[in-house]
Amino acid sequence: MSLSFLQYLSDTQLLVLIPALSCLALLLATAVLRSMNVRWSWFDYDSDIVDTATQNTMSGAYVVLGFVLALVMTTASSLDDKVSQEAQVIKSLNRLLILEGTEPALDARKALLAYTQSIITDEWPVLKEGHGSETTSKALADVFWQIDRIDPQSAKSVAEFSKILDTVELAAQMRNDRILSVNSALPSMFYTVSLLSIFGVIIICGLRLVEATPVRAITLTVQLIMLTLLLAAIAIIDLPYLGDTTTSAESLQDVYNGLKLQDPTLRPGAS
Secondary structure (H helix, E strand, O other), rough: HHHHHHHOHOOOOOHHHHHHHHHHHHHHHHHHHHHHHHHHHOOOOHHHHHHHHHHHHHHHHHHHHHHHHEEEEEEEEHHHHOOOOHHHHHHHHHHHHHOOHHHHHHHHHHHHHHHHHHHHHHHHHHHHHHOOHHHHHHHHHHHHHHHOOOOOOOOHHHHHHHHHHHHHHHHHEEEEEHHHHHHOOOOOHHHHHHHHHHHHHHHHHHHHHOOOOOHHHHHHHHHHHHHHHHHHHHHHHHHOOOOOOOOOOHHHHHHHHHHHHHHOOOOOOOO
């Protein structure tokens, strides 16, 4: 299941398309199997065996897809937490630079604001392509260069400068982790196996509908829809920077807005 295809589909389209295609496949499979049975009488039909197979395959598929859905939801939540942590690291670095208070430190703060803005406007839109932004990389390099200009003169300044270096290194590392997380989606083999397994479920359901009743047809169709909705939900949540349900840059935006409004020349207790 390629990202280039999924990125053009909304969440609603995925939730409708996959179950709809599965129901259509069930209809075709049932029609073909019933036609084959009428024409050639190939099937030594045993409803008990088919019922057992239907129950076992449905139960197994629900367990596996339910587990994977919980897994991708945990991963998505972890990505959101990491973005929030990255925002807090930027906020901490801003405080340290204001505490340093020298001209190079305040210049580094300006570079930090430019870097934060670049994450939101330049880098976030291209994360879905699997990489970061060169503009943002240059903005981060400028933060390092401005910090390197700080020349601590006292023991206290040296201690503050050490904290600044540790914090900017952490900010850079968290950016790298965020970019690497773009490729943290489930392997395509999972989707291939899942689709083949659902095809097998459809065949078994089609065999059960060789002797169809309205209740049996409705029951099996609803079960298939529920199963494919799980797969669709996995596909939606598994792509953190694609579709409608995406990892948000809201925490970074909030921090940037706060830093932009802050006057770095005001110290605590200043009038």
